[in-house]
Amino acid sequence: MGLGLASWNILLQLLLLCAYRSGARELREESLPQMDVQLHHMHIAHHSSHVDVNSSEVKIFFTLRDLKVGNKMALYLPIEDHSNSAHFLPREEADSFPFSLKQLPYILELTSIPRVSPQAKAMEDTLRMCETDPIKDEIKTCATSLESMLDFAGSIFGSETGFKTVTTKSTSNTFQNYTILEVQEIPASKM
Numbered sequence: 001m002g003l004g005l006a007s008w009n010i011l012l013q014l015l016l017l018c019a020y021r022s023g024a025r026e027l028r029e030e031s032l033p034q035m036d037v038q039l040h041h042m043h044i045a046h047h048s049s050h051v052d053v054n055s056s057e058v059k060i061f062f063t064l065r066d067l068k069v070g071n072k073m074a075l076y077l078p079i080e081d082h083s084n085s086a087h088f089l090p091r092e093e094a095d096s097f098p099f100s101l102k103q104l105p106y107i108l109e110l111t112s113i114p115r116v117s118p119q120a121k122a123m124e125d126t127l128r129m130c131e132t133d134p135i136k137d138e139i140k141t142c143a144t145s146l147e148s149m150l151d152f153a154g155s156i157f158g159s160e161t162g163f164k165t166v167t168t169k170s171t172s173n174t175f176q177n178y179t180i181l182e183v184q185e186i187p188a189s190k191m
Helices: 002-021 091-095 101-111 118-131 146-157
Strands: 038-044 072-076 175-182
Touching (some): 091 146, 101 118
Antiparallel strands (some): 038 175, 072 175
C-alpha cells in the first residue's frame, strides 16, 4: 500500500510540473520545501532536440515496479516555448465552457476553431479520453483549471496533508537521470 501511495505522490508532483508548463510562476530553489519523495539529480545526459520520445530509453511515465529506493530512471521532460503554450483558464472562465464530446461542435464555434483542423482533432481526442471510464485501480480526473487540478489532488491526499505546488526553471537539457533516494508513505483516503 505504501508503494501505491508513493507513486501517487510522484504522479502528483509530475502533474504539478505540468502546471509550470501552463504558465505557473517560477519558484526559487532556496524556497522549495522538502519533497515527500526525494528525487536526486545524478547526471544530466546531453541529447539533441531530436530525441525519439517513443524510444524505450526515454520515459515520461513509469510503473509501481520502478518506484524502489536506488532505482535510476531516465526522464524526458521537453522544454517548450511557454509564450506560445496554452495556459490554464481561471475556474470561472473554464466552467463556462461545456466540457463534453457531445458539445464539441458548439465549443469549436465558440473558439472559432475550424471543424477540420489539428486543434479540433486534439480537442476531440482530449474530450474522448476524459469521457472514458478509468481503468482498474485508476483514479482519474480531467482538470479544466488549475483550481480544479488542486481540488482533485486535495481530494486524493486529504486536506490535512498540506501539499504544495512547486515549479522549476528549465535547464538546457530535457533528458535527465534521477535516482529514487527515499519513498515516504502518505496516507490517502481515496487509495
